[in-house]
Amino acid sequence: MRPEIWKPPVELSVAEQKVAKRIRKAKLFVFLRKIRHELFDPDFQRELGTIFKDSSVGLCPIAPAQLSLAIILQAYTGVSDEEAIEAIEMDRRWQLVLDCLDCEKAPFGKGTLVRFRALLIANSFDRRLIEKTIEMAQSSGEYNSRSLRVALDSSPLWGAARVEDTYNLLGHALRKALEVISQNYQQDLVTVATSAGAEVVTGTSLKAALDLDWDDPQARNLALSTILQALNSVESWVEEKTDLDHKTISQVNKSLKDARQIETQDVEETSDGSPKLRKGVAKNRRISIQDEEMRHGRKSRNKRVDGYKRHVLKDLELQMVRAVGVTPANAPEASVTPDIEEDLNSQQVIIQELQIDRAYLTSHWVKQRTPTMTIICKPWKVRNGHFFDKNAFVLDWEQHLIRCPNGVSLPFTEGSVVRFPKHECDSCPKRSQCTQSKHGRSISIHPDESLLAELRERQTSNTGRAKLRERVSVEHTLAHIGQWQGDKARYLGLRKNLFDLRRMAVVHNLHVLARMCKTNDTVGELENSTKRRISTG
Template sequence: MMGERSAQDKLFAADHIYLDFVGRETLYGYLAQHRGRLFRDEDFAILYCRNNGRPSVPPSLAVSILFLRAYDNVSFVEAIERTKYDLRWKVALGLEMEDVPIQKSALQEFQARLVLHEQGESLLKKSIDEARRAGYVTTRKIRVALDTTPTLGKGAVKDTYNLLADGVEKLACRLAEVAGEAIASWAEKEGLQRYFGSSLKGEAAIDWDDKAQRDQLLTEIVKDGRRLLSLAEQARHEHPEHDEAIQADAALLERLIRQDVEEKPGGGCQIKQGTEKDRLISVHDPEMRHGRKSASKTFNGHKTAVAVDMESQLICGVEVLAGNAGDQQQALELVHQAERVMEAQVEETVGDCAYGGGPTRKAFADEQRLLTAKVPASHNGDCFPKTAFAIDLDRMEVRCPAGQITTTYKSSGQNRAGHFVFADATCQACPLRSQCVGGQGPRSINIQHEERLQQQARSYNQTEVGKKSLRERVVVEHGIARLVRL
């Protein structure tokens, strides 16, 4: 159950004695003076059982410690030490000098409760409310800028052999637990003991330069995995109370085999060529993905999507995306979150060209929202790009750089999705053909479902207002730079 902090301060609390010494204008002094308003125990009642269990550390105290931990960028161990020995923390938290307020495990458990109960937005809103109280936020109509930054995952990224071994180990541990046996004895009984050594690959006595031997080891691992899946299916029927947990671990192993392994024509297994788009890369953090922030910069983990109020430069929205997700995913959800947190209407959303695709523009247009973002550039090798052609959707015609016009339109779907095609004879005789047509046929121009929206965006981006908004997008990069230092 939830422990609560006494409304009556301690007589010898550090903030009564050392507040001026630490400084009223410091963050520690600010927290000391306003912590009762900023963090209240009742705000976190949802995290606890109301009438059962031992009283917890007051959540107002625990969240204050997490706040200081982020501000000073220290580990959980160091945070606990500072609650004991750092005068600034004693003042900020209202502790007496001999107080030991919390243990590391309790602080980590409280943070996990915040995450599991999705309390991040409520804490973000509380910080914005405080900023409004202090005069940093003064309007109920705002403009926000969006961007993403890589967030490295904590799970170990391994090759196919060790990744499959991790999947086998995880499911084996689950089945041993369900059977009420020690994992060592259960694994030995089932002939799976090699998966519980220091490293499957390190202990495999094979020539790693020999593909046949590598494939033989992979075949053995897959065979063990499939046998384990059969045992899991049997355990689900025998222990229905554990069905969900067994199924989750079995599905994980099954996916690992499916994504990385293929059958050889003559029997046996080999590693698949290429990489699946949504490949799972860690058993211990299954949501991690291979991500790419640019053509040359890759990472393993997730993406953090951020919304920043362009006037106050305060972060007003945060979402977590898969590492391989497009930056524009959940862009509208981020805007909705910004409106809830800021208690304001978002009048304009600004992003880079990742947010400028047709589907994203349509989603914003459907909600009658202004989205300012560069239209992704079109490329056509050494030939004229699509933007070199004048597309008139009202008259349904396209004019090429040589001045030729086509009205021949071939639809490939609804909402005018399709392409315009120039006459073959026209293209064959054109003096600009070598700069326009790469192949044998005539030039064609693809038309998106959202072509009109893209045309409007290009025109708006060339106005002084549009150019100004695109320049001001840099505030989100500043916000991310501050965020990643936490």
């Protein structure tokens, strides 16, 4: 049965006014109470109703708008599902927003909240929540352009799962497989593991069970061989089992496949055929059994992150987050732009000005930019020791000629290397300032040299440097989102963490919307005051 349209009261009751007055810092509760009927208008509620149907027989349908508000408050306060239900029953601020003041029991349970969240994710309605906040801001007349000035940036998001070394990754995957079998047989783990020839993985510590000198390379190879033998034994034992149901076999094979993935990426054979750890790191190396999408990565040369990167695209005019993205920590920043563009397409907007840092210069937005798109970015530093750098050479884009400091010109094409003739360099009076090469000076022309030249030229003017400073705004937004979300992911996997980041963006946008409304109220009061003074003249 499809839920009915939720029609909570618009005006605050006397009891609600008392609660609202007592809220000192968490003003988003009061703001949500005042605008909930606008945020979840009948049309939007009907949209939500298409994905959610209450399956509880004999109970009144739960309004999707109520559940959506609970999910927003959950992001704002950083509580778990169980804590959210507890807050609804005990925190009058939650009750104020959800229209259940002084209730003794929450209008829905944890299972309903979990099911609704899964439906939001499956139908991408977490993205619709962001769009709805933008629509509200635009309806207020603040800004309604289809051509955007936006800034894009990222920050680290540590994974929620445990990061393990190769030995523990293999042992963890094996133990998961055996735990599923033990549940199916309703036997304890040790009994099943002993039958399968893998008792070594049943203890609280795999390395303690192996009891080896881990400083000895031979002992480490022996440990690896022992674990892989246990893996082979379990695989053979599982193949002989005919009394396991399809679901159990599927879960067991998934864990065994994970173990083989770890072996493939981390293990190699010695000359005598025994296993040893691979030197170096495999490409796209898996670092966790619990979360297969977590990766080692770096935000900078000195800052490593195990997990993900969160990306935020901010509208510089509206000051709201337009779209967000989550990528594995080892993925290039530029890889997120196709997904963010898909979000923008649903809003029917285009980018007129894109402010980024240098990590996004390889994005498809930059490579496939239209003539109407302006890229604002700090250029790469051009250094050449104490010799002339590339800035000392003049690029004539109309004639496609490059002129050296001594006036010698040569044709160039983007993506090539220009080599000045040896005899010209030998006789050049500025040679000591230009090169020590006996073959003469050479200049590499980047495949997108025209953009880099534009960026370098912009940095030389006061106006251009002021433009570059505007990108600081998106860094502040990332910091605000980080205050609510924290530096560690709440969920396992990319999609659920994208959901979490999207609802954090909703919280941010609601704060911006609250400031807009407060400003408009102040302006309205000043206008009314002026009118009263004029009328009383």
